[in-house]
Every structure is written in structure tokens, then in C-alpha cells.
Amino acid sequence: xxxxxxxxxVKHIYHGHVVDLDLETxxxxxxxxxxxxxxxxxxxxxxxxxxxxxxxxxxxxxxxPLRQVTLEVPAGKIEANEQGEPLKTAQREMNEETRYHxxxxxxxxxxxxxxxxSDEKMYLYHASNLTPVKKExxxxxxxxxxxxxxxxxxINAAIERGEICDAKTIMAVLFWQLMEQ
Amino acid sequence: xxxxxxxxxVKHIYHGHVVDLDLETxxxxxxxxxxxxxxxxxxxxxxxxxxxxxxxxxxxxxxxPLRQVTLEVPAGKIEANEQGEPLKTAQREMNEETRYHxxxxxxxxxxxxxxxxSDEKMYLYHASNLTPVKKExxxxxxxxxxxxxxxxxxINAAIERGEICDAKTIMAVLFWQLMEQ
Numbered sequence: 001x002x003x004x005x006x007x008x009x010v011k012h013i014y015h016g017h018v019v020d021l022d023l024e025t026x027x028x029x030x031x032x033x034x035x036x037x038x039x040x041x042x043x044x045x046x047x048x049x050x051x052x053x054x055x056x057x058x059x060x061x062x063x064x065p066l067r068q069v070t071l072e073v074p075a076g077k078i079e080a081n082e083q084g085e086p087l088k089t090a091q092r093e094m095n096e097e098t099r100y101h102x103x104x105x106x107x108x109x110x111x112x113x114x115x116x117x118s119d120e121k122m123y124l125y126h127a128s129n130l131t132p133v134k135k136e137x138x139x140x141x142x143x144x145x146x147x148x149x150x151x152x153x154x155i156n157a158a159i160e161r162g163e164i165c166d167a168k169t170i171m172a173v174l175f176w177q178l179m180e181q
Numbered sequence: 182x183x184x185x186x187x188x189x190x191v192k193h194i195y196h197g198h199v200v201d202l203d204l205e206t207x208x209x210x211x212x213x214x215x216x217x218x219x220x221x222x223x224x225x226x227x228x229x230x231x232x233x234x235x236x237x238x239x240x241x242x243x244x245x246p247l248r249q250v251t252l253e254v255p256a257g258k259i260e261a262n263e264q265g266e267p268l269k270t271a272q273r274e275m276n277e278e279t280r281y282h283x284x285x286x287x288x289x290x291x292x293x294x295x296x297x298x299s300d301e302k303m304y305l306y307h308a309s310n311l312t313p314v315k316k317e318x319x320x321x322x323x324x325x326x327x328x329x330x331x332x333x334x335x336i337n338a339a340i341e342r343g344e345i346c347d348a349k350t351i352m353a354v355l356f357w358q359l360m361e362q
Contacts, residue, residue: 003243003250003325013195014202016218018298021195021202026245034323036245037197039220041298062184064207064217065300066293069184077297112247113295115347116258117199117222119246120295122348142215144184166296167303167348174355 002029005036018077019118041120042083045090046075046168048108048175049098049127055149056176058164059097062144071148071163073172074098086123094127095137098147102127108175113167122168126175152176183210186217199258200299222301223264226271227256227349229289229356230279230308236330237357239345240278243325252329252344254353255279256303267304275308276318279328283308289356294348303349307356333357 005026014021020040028034049057058071076093078086087105094100106126113120139145150158155173158164164173186207195202201221209215230238239252257274259267268286275281287307294301320326331339336354339345345354 001241001325001327003241005243005245016204017216018218019202019220021200021220023197024245028323029325032322035198037199038246039200039202039298041295044297060182060184062186063293063296064186064205065219065298066296070296072296075297109351110346111351112244112347114222114299114301115244115247115251115253116225116256117220117246118295118299141213142209144182144210146182165291166293167352170290170292171348171352171355174352174359178355178358 004029005034008033037117039114039118039120041077041118042080043078043086043121043123044075045078045086045093045123045125046073046172047090047094047125047127048073048172049094049100049102049130050176051130051149053149055151056155056172057098057100058148058150058158058169060146060148066165069163070165071150071158072166072169075168087125090123090125090127092137095133096139097145099133099136100127100130101133103129103131109171111171124168124171124175126179185210186215189214218298220295220299220301222258222299223261224259224267224302224304225256226259226267226274226304226306227254227353228271228275228306228308229254229353230275230281230283230311231357232311232330234330236332237336237353238279238281239329239331239339239350241327241329247346250344251346252331252339253347253350256349268306271304271306271308273318276314277320278326280314280317281308281311282314284310284312290352292352305349305352305356307360
């Protein structure tokens with residue numbers, strides 16, 4: 001079966017700081033036209049970081065799209081000078097958000113966050129052998145962050161009360177569960 | 182620590198078929214202003230559906246944001262008349278996409294897909310005791326779909342070759358792994 005949609009026209013609706021929005025007119029395999037709304041994103045990384053005390057590191061922050069405080073694994077978008085090198089993003093974000101250096105990084109998974117309307121690709125790493133960074137990178141001035149390390153039972157409680165509530169972080173928790181088995 | 186951002190102004194950039202785009206001007210807790218790009222989405226459901234032969238059901242389709250064919254768990258967005266009743270969406274999407282009726286639905290997880298820039302909330306269900314539907318609902322005319330049932334080893338191969346590549350589907354696979362233990 002032929003699934004491919006041919007792009008007939010692209011209208012750039014918005015060019016932003018984090019996302020762009022395109023409206024594509026495509027031709028379906030049977031020749032009919034259709035519209036596709038596409039949120040362009042530079043990609044992002046997320047990190048499963050486990051301390052020597054067997055706790056997972058989280059970042060507490062305000063998420064304006066959700067109008068709530070969340071606990072998420074350390075994460076951030078891939079900057080222009082890091083394209084094609086997501087590991088650099090992981091190392092930078094670990095420094096900026098957690099102040100930890102990790103000796104080892106293992107890529108656990110890559111995935112698209114919302115394939116129906118966005119091209120955002122996420123690289124999920126497992127960082128181990130953590131030590132405090134020697135040189136602290138400057139933090140994003142628009143981000144107010146708090147570092148939190150949680151045990152397994154504390155993680156379950158945070159999921160129950162809805163503070164851990166996003167895909168990459170729940171995926172990180174599932175990977176950690178599977179790692180121990 | 183006070184994290185909350187106060188909304189000072191909202192500019193509606195785009196109103197679309199699947200998403201809307203808002204640009205918010207917020208006031209950070211320390212009083213400084215910041216901009217937030219927010220992709221509004223009505224929410225979605227996804228279903229872990231396991232057949233009597235112990236295979237997981239996937240939908241093969243073209244995803245224009247990724248410019249590739251993917252295998253994803255049955256899923257779809259919550260329609261206006263289903264707001265607050267995501268189980269109805271799950272049942273409808275199962276009928277439209279897989280032609281199966283499930284006797285039992287269990288909510289495995291709810292999560293936000295991309296909390297940095299979108300309010301999209303996903304409800305992930307486990308559907309069991311599948312039987313063919315008695316009455317087939319009409320399919321979305323813009324969606325060309327193929328139903329595929331995969332064993333565990335076939336799933337791993339599809340992840341390896343990048344056809345299974347999105348967050349909710351990889352999460353569904355992880356949940357299935359944990360269910361069997």
C-alpha cells in the first residue's frame with residue numbers, strides 16, 4: 001500500500017522562539033487534497049539520572065501550557081549549535097539544571113512526542129556515575145528551577161498527585177523499573 | 182518557592198483543525214516579563230490492545246510531520262462531543278481504526294505529550310477481551326490506515342528499524358512488558 005503524501009504547498013504561519021507553525025497542503029495517495037498543521041521543533045533531550053543513593057533526579061518548574069508545577073526529568077531543547085549532537089545537549093542540560101557531571105551516557109530511546117502534529121524528536125539518555133560539575137554553566141534566565149531527588153516510592157506518590165505528569169518522565173520511570181529487573 | 186507565572190496578555194496566532202497557537206506574555210515570579218508559545222490541543226487517547234494470540238495491535242499510517250510511515254497504537258483526538266469522556270474516544274477509535282470491540286478498558290496512565298510548548302493530554306488505556314465490532318463506524322476520509330498485529334519480537338524489530346517511533350507507542354510497549362511480570 002502506498003501511504004506517502006505529496007507536499008503541494010507550505011504556508012509558514014508562525015516563526016517563534018521554541019516552535020514554528022506550518023500549514024501544508026498535501027495530496028493523498030488517491031489524489032485528493034488535505035491540510036496538515038505541523039508544529040516544527042528543533043528536538044530535545046531528556047535524562048534518566050540516578051544518584052549514588054538510588055534516587056532519580058527531577059526538576060520542579062512551572063509549565064505555563066499546563067498552568068501547573070511539574071516534576072520532570074532534566075531536559076531541554078537542542079540548540080542550533082548542537083544539531084546532530086544530542087549528547088552535547090544532554091551534558092549541557094545536566095550541568096545547567098542539575099549541576100551534575102555524568103561519566104557515562106547511554107541512549108535508552110529516541111521518539112517523536114506527538115507525531116500527529118509535530119516533528120519534535122526526543123533523545124532519552126541514562127546518565128550514571130554522577131559527580132558535581134567543576135564549572136557551572138549559566139542557567140536560562142526565563143526558567144525558575146528546583147532540583148529534587150526522589151526514591152521509587154516518592155516517585156509513585158508524585159505520579160499519584162499529578163506532579164509527575166509528562167510522557168518523557170513517565171517513560172523514564174518505566175525504563176528505570178525495567179532496568180532493575 | 183513560588184513558581185507561578187501570571188498571564189498578562191494572550192495573542193491568538195492561529196486557529197486550526199487539530200491545533201491552535203497562542204502567544205502568551207507572562208510575568209515571572211520575580212516580576213520580569215517572558216513570552217510563552219502554547220500549542221492548544223483538545224487531548225487524545227491511545228489504546229494498548231492485545232489480541233487472543235498475544236499480539237499487540239498497531240496502525241500503519243503516513244505521518245506528514247515526520248515524512249514517514251509509522252506503526253502506532255490505535256489513537257485519536259478527543260472530539261468536541263467527547264470532552265470529559267475519554268473512554269468514549271477510546272471505544273470510537275478502536276472501532277474506526279481496528280474494528281474491535283473491547284469488553285474491558287483499564288486506564289494505564291495519563292500524561293502530557295510535550296509540556297514545554299503544548300497542553301496536549303493523552304489517556305492511555307489497556308483494552309482486553311477483544312471481539313469484532315457488530316457495527317462499523319465510518320473512518321476519517323483523510324486517514325489511510327492499515328491494521329497490523331505484532332508479537333513481542335516483531336515489535337522489537339519494528340522499533341529497531343524506526344517504524345515504531347513515537348512516545349505513546351513506546352510507552353505502550355513498556356507497559357506491556359511490565360504487565361507480564
